[in-house]
Amino acid sequence: MSTLHFFKGHGTENDFVIVPDADGELDLSAAQVAALCDRRAGIGGDGVLRVVRSAKDPAAEHLAGEAEWFMDYRNGDGSIAEMCGNGVRVFARFLVERGLAEAGELRVATRGGVKAVTVSAEGPVTVDMGPARLPGSEGIGVDVEGRVRPATNVDMGNPHAVVFVEDLAQAGTLYTAPTVTPEGAYPHGVNVEFVVRRAPGHVAMRVHERGSGETRSCGTGACAVMVAAARADGAQPSVTGEPVTYTVDVPGGRLRITERVDGHIEMTGPAVIVAEGRVDLSRL
Numbered sequence: 001m002s003t004l005h006f007f008k009g010h011g012t013e014n015d016f017v018i019v020p021d022a023d024g025e026l027d028l029s030a031a032q033v034a035a036l037c038d039r040r041a042g043i044g045g046d047g048v049l050r051v052v053r054s055a056k057d058p059a060a061e062h063l064a065g066e067a068e069w070f071m072d073y074r075n076g077d078g079s080i081a082e083m084c085g086n087g088v089r090v091f092a093r094f095l096v097e098r099g100l101a102e103a104g105e106l107r108v109a110t111r112g113g114v115k116a117v118t119v120s121a122e123g124p125v126t127v128d129m130g131p132a133r134l135p136g137s138e139g140i141g142v143d144v145e146g147r148v149r150p151a152t153n154v155d156m157g158n159p160h161a162v163v164f165v166e167d168l169a170q171a172g173t174l175y176t177a178p179t180v181t182p183e184g185a186y187p188h189g190v191n192v193e194f195v196v197r198r199a200p201g202h203v204a205m206r207v208h209e210r211g212s213g214e215t216r217s218c219g220t221g222a223c224a225v226m227v228a229a230a231r232a233d234g235a236q237p238s239v240t241g242e243p244v245t246y247t248v249d250v251p252g253g254r255l256r257i258t259e260r261v262d263g264h265i266e267m268t269g270p271a272v273i274v275a276e277g278r279v280d281l282s283r284l
């Protein structure tokens with residue numbers, strides 16, 4: 001019997017199975033990750049966060065001097081993604097609650113680089129996501145109710161296509177991935193955000209995540225949405241010298257996203273650990 005000690009946590013209901021593996025002894029296959037994330041036959045989650053010392057994982061050993069811990073993030077289907085914004089906030093909360101790091105500012109290694117995360121004792125968790133990249137949106141579109149609308153292509157370390165709609169119901173069921181054009185625009189897949197405006201500086205979104213399907217929140221997605229909305233509103237802090245903050249509502253709660261004058265995107269929201277248990281991997 002191979003028993004795995006796990007925790008469960010979420011950030012605005014983007015939920016994760018957290019697997020402590022300080023010394024990098026676990027080799028979870030994609031099938032095992034998918035089985036853990038299965039909401040009926042497994043624990044259930046949008047993804048898995050393996051908590052490993054940077055020095056003990058080949059993907060992060062080069063970052064060990066900057067960050068003691070590496071977030072090995074996997075999507076719900078077992079695929080690897082470069083970055084998970086809610087995941088890194090939940091990961092930092094876990095480190096602090098388990099006494100593996102002090103509250104305050106700490107650094108977490110990810111496949112998207114080292115992220116500075118600020119954890120308050122009971123309150124919100126803020127992550128400096130670094131700058132967004134807008135590699136060009138020419139020709140990129142998302143099918144909305146049978147009609148292709150132009151989308152904003154935003155890279156938050158992982159890829160996003162952001163499309164504005166009048167009503168979030170226009171996103172449809174999202175049981176399957178939205179159609180993004182042109183075919184092949186995102187050879188490694190893409191996260192798609194549907195956005196409505198609520199008020200100046202306030203938007204709401206739904207997301208279909210690459211590798212996880214529709215989720216209740218996506219941190220990198222909320223940052224991509226904020227940047228797309230800010231640019232559409234003519235706001236660019238690096239030019240105006242004024243930071244810009246947006247409230248982004250997601251089905252699972254609310255995130256506050258600030259673009260600083262240096263271009264870095266900061267995301268703030270709740271992150272909680274809600275359960276702990278053991279699972280027999282051979283039964284999944």
Ligand SMILES: N[C@@H](CCC[C@H](N)C(=O)O)C(=O)O
Nearest residue numbers: 081084085086158218219220
């Ligand atoms: N939920 C995450 C994003 C997870 C990765 C994404 N599905 C991808 O494949 O890029 C977040 O909070 O950012």
